[in-house]
Amino acid sequence: MFDIKIRLISMLGLLTFIVLGGLILDYRKMLRRPKRIGIGMAVLGIAIGVFLTLCAVLPDNNVFGKVFVESETSRKVVALTFDDGPYSPYTEQLLDILKEYNVPATFFLVGENVQKNPELVRRIAYEGHQLGNHTYHHVDLLKSDKKTIAEEVDHTSKVIAAITGTAPHVVRPPHGFRDPVVMEIMAERSLKVVEWSVMSRDWTNPGVEVIVDRTVKKVKNGSIILLHDGDGTASEAPRIQSVEAARRIIQTLMAQGYQFVTVDEILNKTEDIK
Numbered sequence: 001m002f003d004i005k006i007r008l009i010s011m012l013g014l015l016t017f018i019v020l021g022g023l024i025l026d027y028r029k030m031l032r033r034p035k036r037i038g039i040g041m042a043v044l045g046i047a048i049g050v051f052l053t054l055c056a057v058l059p060d061n062n063v064f065g066k067v068f069v070e071s072e073t074s075r076k077v078v079a080l081t082f083d084d085g086p087y088s089p090y091t092e093q094l095l096d097i098l099k100e101y102n103v104p105a106t107f108f109l110v111g112e113n114v115q116k117n118p119e120l121v122r123r124i125a126y127e128g129h130q131l132g133n134h135t136y137h138h139v140d141l142l143k144s145d146k147k148t149i150a151e152e153v154d155h156t157s158k159v160i161a162a163i164t165g166t167a168p169h170v171v172r173p174p175h176g177f178r179d180p181v182v183m184e185i186m187a188e189r190s191l192k193v194v195e196w197s198v199m200s201r202d203w204t205n206p207g208v209e210v211i212v213d214r215t216v217k218k219v220k221n222g223s224i225i226l227l228h229d230g231d232g233t234a235s236e237a238p239r240i241q242s243v244e245a246a247r248r249i250i251q252t253l254m255a256q257g258y259q260f261v262t263v264d265e266i267l268n269k270t271e272d273i274k
């Protein structure tokens, strides 16, 4: 949609200028007749600012570039995705559950955690799961400059490739936040940006029951489910609730006839019903 790559922060800066300009014009009783154009400018500036910010932080829109949120398919398939790992012992516990139910998942890994836990990364790959890039320091890319964004992404791909032999081709920006420049940097690297369609705010540890309920009731054919086996780079918050919820989500959805696939596989299903 945007051919000129402008940072969100620059757009908001310009809009702030327009809003203030509009308010000053109105205060000075200028441009008031026949309509209060100054106030109109201010209101429009605020509305555009809110819209652009929502486009940057909400997962389900392509305003700044194509993101993958879910698949349109008539088949009962879903993809489990886990962010912020690897984080011991929770990633191991989760891998045990996935193995028990023979369920493939996709792990969006934080580079710093990858470097601390190479064996765990090797195990994730060896057990047939897909690996994705989730930046090196789990930074807010909207607040990072272009060079930092590139380094965050490249460094993570490099450490994952050094351990597994393959660099990821999917990326999830931390918190899902992106703007035109973030999207351009990902496109230059042929990285598909993957968001999600089902989230339960599991990172707040609201209780296993709550995570399971919030997830299961939103799932439909082609959903991409977001859960967390890690906790940013801090790796402090426990993730036992997410791990236990993953088991229950798998049991419940399997009983409903769903099949679990990786992000790559679910994106390939998009053409099914077209």
Ligand SMILES: [Zn+2]
Residues within 6 Å of the ligand: 083, 084, 134, 138, 174, 175, 232
């Ligand atoms: Zn994250």
